Amino acid sequence: MKTSKDYTRREFVRGLGAATLGAMAAGHSRPVHGAEPFRRLSATADSVIVLWMGGGMAATETFDPKHYAPFEKGMDPRRVLSTFPSVPTSVDGVRFSEGLERLGKVMDRGTLIRSYTAGDLGFILHSRHQYQWHTGYAPPQTVACPHLGAVISRTLGPRDPAMPSFINIGQRFDGGEGEELKAFTTAGFLGSEYGPFNVPFPDAAKDVVAPAKGMAPGRFASRDAFYRRLLEASPVGQLGSSAQRESLVRSMDNAHRLLASPAAKAFDLTLEKPETVAKYAPGGWDFSRRLTGDFSREGSYEKANVQRFGLGCLLARRLVEAGARYVEVTTEYIPFLNWDTHEHGHEKLVQMKRAIDGAVAQLVLDLEERGLLDRTLIVLASEFSRDMMQEGKPDKPIQDQVPVPERIESTTHYGMHRHFTDAGCVLLFGGGMKRGHVHGVTADERPCKTLKDRVVIEDLHASIYRALGIPPNLSYEIEQRPFYVTRDGLGKPIDALFAKSLGG
Numbered sequence: 314m315k316t317s318k319d320y321t322r323r324e325f326v327r328g329l330g331a332a333t334l335g336a337m338a339a340g341h342s343r344p345v346h347g348a349e350p351f352r353r354l355s356a357t358a359d360s361v362i363v364l365w366m367g368g369g370m371a372a373t374e375t376f377d378p379k380h381y382a383p384f385e386k387g388m389d390p391r392r393v394l395s396t397f398p399s400v401p402t403s404v405d406g407v408r409f410s411e412g413l414e415r416l417g418k419v420m421d422r423g424t425l426i427r428s429y430t431a432g433d434l435g436f437i438l439h440s441r442h443q444y445q446w447h448t449g450y451a452p453p454q455t456v457a458c459p460h461l462g463a464v465i466s467r468t469l470g471p472r473d474p475a476m477p478s479f480i481n482i483g484q485r486f487d488g489g490e491g492e493e494l495k496a497f498t499t500a501g502f503l504g505s506e507y508g509p510f511n512v513p514f515p516d517a518a519k520d521v522v523a524p525a526k527g528m529a530p531g532r533f534a535s536r537d538a539f540y541r542r543l544l545e546a547s548p549v550g551q552l553g554s555s556a557q558r559e560s561l562v563r564s565m566d567n568a569h570r571l572l573a574s575p576a577a578k579a580f581d582l583t584l585e586k587p588e589t590v591a592k593y594a595p596g597g598w599d600f601s602r603r604l605t606g607d608f609s610r611e612g613s614y615e616k617a618n619v620q621r622f623g624l625g626c627l628l629a630r631r632l633v634e635a636g637a638r639y640v641e642v643t644t645e646y647i648p649f650l651n652w653d654t655h656e657h658g659h660e661k662l663v664q665m666k667r668a669i670d671g672a673v674a675q676l677v678l679d680l681e682e683r684g685l686l687d688r689t690l691i692v693l694a695s696e697f698s699r700d701m702m703q704e705g706k707p708d709k710p711i712q713d714q715v716p717v718p719e720r721i722e723s724t725t726h727y728g729m730h731r732h733f734t735d736a737g738c739v740l741l742f743g744g745g746m747k748r749g750h751v752h753g754v755t756a757d758e759r760p761c762k763t764l765k766d767r768v769v770i771e772d773l774h775a776s777i778y779r780a781l782g783i784p785p786n787l788s789y790e791i792e793q794r795p796f797y798v799t800r801d802g803l804g805k806p807i808d809a810l811f812a813k814s815l816g817g
Contacts, residue, residue, distance in 0.1 A: 357745020658728015
């Protein structure tokens with residue numbers, strides 16, 4: 314897998330191919346007007362920042378801690394619900410897991426969902442659950458489903474004409490399951506112009522919006538002309554509809570607009586003071602470095618990259634300030650690394666919590682200080698949770714993927730290593746959500762399943778859309794039938810999450 318120094322001209326050609334396929338997947342989408350004409354509802358947010366904990370964030374090790382069982386050689390794994398003690402937050406009676414103290418201090422600005430329940434998709438594959446989370450639909454589908462960010466981009470458009478409406482930070486697509494991740498990190502049938510502006514390395518974001526060093530304006534223009542000739546000869550240019558060709562050209566024009574705009578400065582993290590960077594990235598960051606890491610499964614990769622997510626959060630703050638509509642920052646999904654803890658779970662989560670604790674808390678505080686938090690919805694989420702013993706849901710057992718020894722003899726097996734889909738956490742800040750609120754109740758003993766106020770993806774998406782003023786039954790026409798932004802248009806906004814009742 315590449316570091317930020319390794320991207321070459323070959324990547325450009327591959328990107329061209331991906332854009333072409335994305336455009337080919339697009340039809341001529343248009344809103345469907347049913348019994349009620351589409352109208353934007355009253356909105357509580359103008360922008361969304363999704364903080365994606367790709368790989369399966371264990372709820373009992375983060376925002377829904379249970380009984381703490383410290384490591385003991387020869388311990389019974391059935392005793393282990395949490396491998397960290399709990400710590401208090403700024404909300405009475407609400408506790409987080411140790412290592413999330415700074416986030417705990419801003420819980421009085423947030424709403425915590427503890428009852429998110431992932432879909433029943435059979436044998437658990439991360440890419441399938443991530444696809445469902447980001448599109449609202451379980452794969453496979455007969456059409457190329459658009460990502461949540463693409464729907465928002467298509468429906469609301471940019472806040473600033475020069476700023477991409479949908480920006481994706483921190484995920485590479487050249488490693489394990491990269492093709493599966495591409496399947497939902499796309500605008501699908503909506504068209505290339507609504508797809509993600511990908512920034513895999515936040516430390517080098519300014520390079521993404523600048524011509525290569527030594528590239529004179531004339532040379533850049535000639536390359537652009539050559540690129541457009543390539544498009545004319547591509548499958549889209551030869552076989553695509555006029556709508557598909559126009560969408561691809563508009564995506565290029567949008568990129569050119571950004572390159573020539575003052576908005577491009579928002580991508581330059583070197584303009585931030587070092588003390589500000591250090592609040593987001595543990596230990597600060599030297600921008601003459603480039604992110605890298607040894608891909609071992611013992612925790613060294615997580616430690617080497619502990620600043621990366623924080624730099625992404627700082628970039629997200631700058632982009633929203635500059636007019637971005639939807640920004641997603643990921644800790645990055647890499648099989649068996651980061652939150653994908655099949656072994657060494659405790660050690661890995663020490664580093665993962667270091668990565669997110671200060672970064673998310675500072676993002677909340679900075680947006681609040683700038684008067685942007687009330688109109689910016691922050692959503693921290695993962696595809697499902699984890700447990701020491703249970704795979705899937707207790708009432709719907711599926712094949713175990715991680716062996717659990719009868720006795721834990723080393724820290725290799727000390728952690729939450731199985732995929733648990735019956736209860737997970739989603740943390741919300743700003744955007745019209747309640748402050749200091751907890752939604753949902755889970756069992757205190759294994760299986761730590763949802764007991765009250767279950768939340769499913771259709772209703773979570775409906776709540777995000779509703780905050781932005783988008784009706785959850787909005788649909789776009791593709792292949793002469795409606796495609797709803799929530800599954801079959803049935804998603805219901807969760808009124809209890811909002812500071813002001815949606816019915817009032």
